[in-house]
Amino acid sequence: MGCRSSDKPKPKPKHRKGLWSPEEDQRLRNYVLKHGHGCWSSVPINAGLQRNGKSCRLRWINYLRPGLKRGMFSLQEEETILTLHRLLGNKWSQIAQHLPGRTDNEIKNYWHSHLKKKVLKADQAMEEANTSSDNLEPNSPNKLTITQTPNYESLLMNVEKSPTDTDRLVPQLSESPKQPNRSSLPKLMFAEWLSLDSFSSLSEAIMASKDQNNSSFMDNFMQGCFLNEGTLFGNSEYRNSPLNDASPEDMFSPQFKFECHSSGNDQFVDFSSGEDICSEFNMKNDLKYIYEY
DNA sequence: AATGTCAGCAACCGCACTGTT
DNA sequence: TAACAGTGCGGTTGCTGACAT
Numbered sequence: 001m002g003c004r005s006s007d008k009p010k011p012k013p014k015h016r017k018g019l020w021s022p023e024e025d026q027r028l029r030n031y032v033l034k035h036g037h038g039c040w041s042s043v044p045i046n047a048g049l050q051r052n053g054k055s056c057r058l059r060w061i062n063y064l065r066p067g068l069k070r071g072m073f074s075l076q077e078e079e080t081i082l083t084l085h086r087l088l089g090n091k092w093s094q095i096a097q098h099l100p101g102r103t104d105n106e107i108k109n110y111w112h113s114h115l116k117k118k119v120l121k122a123d124q125a126m127e128e129a130n131t132s133s134d135n136l137e138p139n140s141p142n143k144l145t146i147t148q149t150p151n152y153e154s155l156l157m158n159v160e161k162s163p164t165d166t167d168r169l170v171p172q173l174s175e176s177p178k179q180p181n182r183s184s185l186p187k188l189m190f191a192e193w194l195s196l197d198s199f200s201s202l203s204e205a206i207m208a209s210k211d212q213n214n215s216s217f218m219d220n221f222m223q224g225c226f227l228n229e230g231t232l233f234g235n236s237e238y239r240n241s242p243l244n245d246a247s248p249e250d251m252f253s254p255q256f257k258f259e260c261h262s263s264g265n266d267q268f269v270d271f272s273s274g275e276d277i278c279s280e281f282n283m284k285n286d287l288k289y290i291y292e293y
Numbered sequence: 294a295a296t297g298t299c300a301g302c303a304a305c306c307g308c309a310c311t312g313t314t
Numbered sequence: 315t316a317a318c319a320g321t322g323c324g325g326t327t328g329c330t331g332a333c334a335t
Contacts, residue, residue: 019303019329041320057321058304093323104323105303113301 016050020059024049028056029064062103069101073110081107081115 020028031047037060041053049056062068073081077099084095092104092111099107 017305039320053320054306055304061322062303090324108324109302 015044015052015055017055020063024051025059025064028059032060032064058105062105067101068103073102073114077102078115081111082119085111085115 027047027049028043031043035046037043037057039053040057043049043053043056044051047056051059080098081095084098088094090108092108096102096104096107
């Protein structure tokens with residue numbers, strides 16, 4: 001953590017507030033994609049923005065960062081939020097780790113605007129059902145007994161042990177037994193892959209896949225990024241980004257390398273081989289891509 | 294058509310935590 | 315070890331558009 005002194009902003013420009021203009025978005029996006037964010041407080045200065053670093057960080061995380069989903073929450077996402085909220089309470093960032101492409105802010109807003117009411121209604125209905133059934137004979141066949149207690153303990157163990165492994169968690173919440181078998185290897189989404197915590201498991205998986213001399217992991221990973229989620233290149237937010245000039249094939253061609261940051265151990269990964277190609281790099285960036293490698 | 298009300302969402306604020314000096 | 319700075323998180327605010335009156 002912390003900036004080099006040369007990165008630190010000189011005092012104190014007037015900071016703009018309120019909604020971001022498309023031009024500001026473009027500036028921030030271009031800057032972060034090109035240089036990485038490094039020290040957030042220096043980003044607005046270097047990017048020519050009259051915002052504070054915090055505001056830039058938030059805008060990037062919640063809106064500009066690649067891999068974000070847009071649009072309605074699916075039923076499965078809703079169920080995941082409901083279950084995790086019962087488990088974790090208002091730990092929005094932890095809940096967000098299990099919903100690839102969704103931000104904590106988005107989930108929090110969705111909770112307050114939609115789910116909270118639903119839960120209240122459901123609870124009320126349950127309460128009414130219980131009080132009315134209390135008036136019935138104890139052994140009446142009409143008596144309603146609430147016995148639905150999901151196996152939270154095992155769920156919680158997964159949450160604690162493996163907070164970013166969505167695929168292993170989510171099926172326990174809602175997967176029906178009829179669903180087709182998936183690969184035993186985890187399917188990682190782009191946003192998940194960007195997450196600092198998940199990178200080590202990703203690189204392990206890449207290495208494992210490489211060791212086994214098969215491509216199933218990378219196949220799954222690519223599908224997760226570009227086919228299953230389908231938002232990275234379909235989202236209009238990225239139409240003006242340099243990323244848009246690239247097809248999925250391009251992205252995995254030798255011309256593209258991604259830099260990932262994971263808890264002090266930054267790595268460049270060659271997508272085509274899965275190799276850590278430049279481990280001596282140590283810049284604090286979530287993501288940076290490099291042309292003409 | 295004008296005004297009021299409400300819901301949804303983006304962004305801000307303040308606190309807590311962590312790393313650095 | 316204390317002070318400071320950067321970052322992350324959750325609560326809250328305020329803007330905007332949709333709908334009602």
